[in-house]
Amino acid sequence: MLQDSFRSLVRAEGARLYRDLPWRNTRDPYRIWISEVMLQQTQVPRVLTRWDAWLDQFPSVFALAEAPVAQVLAAWQGMGYNRRALALQAAACQVVEAYDGVFPCEARELVALPGIGPATAQGIRSFAFNLPGVYLETNVRTVFLHHCFPDAAGVPDRELTPLVEAACPAAPGVSEPGPYAEPEDAADTPRSWYYALLDYGAELKRTIPNPSRRSSSYSRQSKFEGSRRQKRAEVVRMLLAAGESGLALEEVTRGLSALEVRAGRGAVNGELAQSILSDLVREGFCLYDGQKDSWRIA
Numbered sequence: 001m002l003q004d005s006f007r008s009l010v011r012a013e014g015a016r017l018y019r020d021l022p023w024r025n026t027r028d029p030y031r032i033w034i035s036e037v038m039l040q041q042t043q044v045p046r047v048l049t050r051w052d053a054w055l056d057q058f059p060s061v062f063a064l065a066e067a068p069v070a071q072v073l074a075a076w077q078g079m080g081y082n083r084r085a086l087a088l089q090a091a092a093c094q095v096v097e098a099y100d101g102v103f104p105c106e107a108r109e110l111v112a113l114p115g116i117g118p119a120t121a122q123g124i125r126s127f128a129f130n131l132p133g134v135y136l137e138t139n140v141r142t143v144f145l146h147h148c149f150p151d152a153a154g155v156p157d158r159e160l161t162p163l164v165e166a167a168c169p170a171a172p173g174v175s176e177p178g179p180y181a182e183p184e185d186a187a188d189t190p191r192s193w194y195y196a197l198l199d200y201g202a203e204l205k206r207t208i209p210n211p212s213r214r215s216s217s218y219s220r221q222s223k224f225e226g227s228r229r230q231k232r233a234e235v236v237r238m239l240l241a242a243g244e245s246g247l248a249l250e251e252v253t254r255g256l257s258a259l260e261v262r263a264g265r266g267a268v269n270g271e272l273a274q275s276i277l278s279d280l281v282r283e284g285f286c287l288y289d290g291q292k293d294s295w296r297i298a
Contacts, residue, residue, distance in 0.1 A: 014196020029103035029128035036123040064092040069298040087115025105129040126190040139201025145211040156216045246296030
């Protein structure tokens with residue numbers, strides 16, 4: 001079991017380094033969920049510029065579920081990984097249909113929703129419902145690797161998980177968990193504990209060689225420039241700009257070729273453009289109109 005000195009250190013560093021981020025000033029599970037998804041592979045400064053704007057457009061899970069796909073994708077532009085936007089809307093639809101718009105707090109129900117994995121589920125549980133569990137994201141992983149495995153490489157999450165679970169405080173003494181329940185001991189709750197780990201971990205990554213690179217789950221993000229991922233994002237952008245008119249294969253191919261040529265790379269052929277469009281249709285991003293032989297955003 002981790003020593004009390006470790007928990008005291010994390011709590012002290014968390015208090016010293018605390019970041020007053022807007023999503024920390026709410027217990028609304030919808031708002032916290034949006035922040036958790038936005039923060040996946042996206043830096044905090046970028047999310048700070050987008051979280052409020054998203055909530056202005058989609059202030060509730062009902063608003064997100066009912067919005068046109070094109071509006072959701074347009075609001076997500078610039079955040080990367082457009083699949084996250086589709087998953088957000090799909091999950092919102094399930095929360096509305098299965099739970100009448102009230103977010104579940106059990107991990108097994110949360111991970112059953114599209115795009116919600118164990119870390120995101122526990123982020124919702126910790127920050128909205130103040131419930132304990134294993135919240136193993138990169139900054140949390142950084143702290144435990146730094147203190148518990150200072151000289152080890154390739155540390156698997158299965159070795160970190162019991163330590164993270166043991167260190168997390170119990171749920172506060174409230175009669176019934178809920179997004180607006182007030183804890184009896186705000187100084188040491190799952191919510192405050194994981195905020196401390198997040199802020200301390202972010203500082204460690206800034207000031208020392210990133211300990212999370214010694215995790216077996218660490219992988220360097222693949223290069224975006226020139227990648228298929230970049231071309232997919234460009235096709236989505238072009239389809240959004242085209243609106244209901246849609247685009248023919250030749251137009252998509254020309255647009256992708258222009259992107260590549262501007263970057264000093266070779267032109268794109270129709271086969272690659274067709275392959276990307278087929279993927280986007282299959283994944284729900286766009287629709288093919290056989291009569292017009294064109295594609296438009298879903």
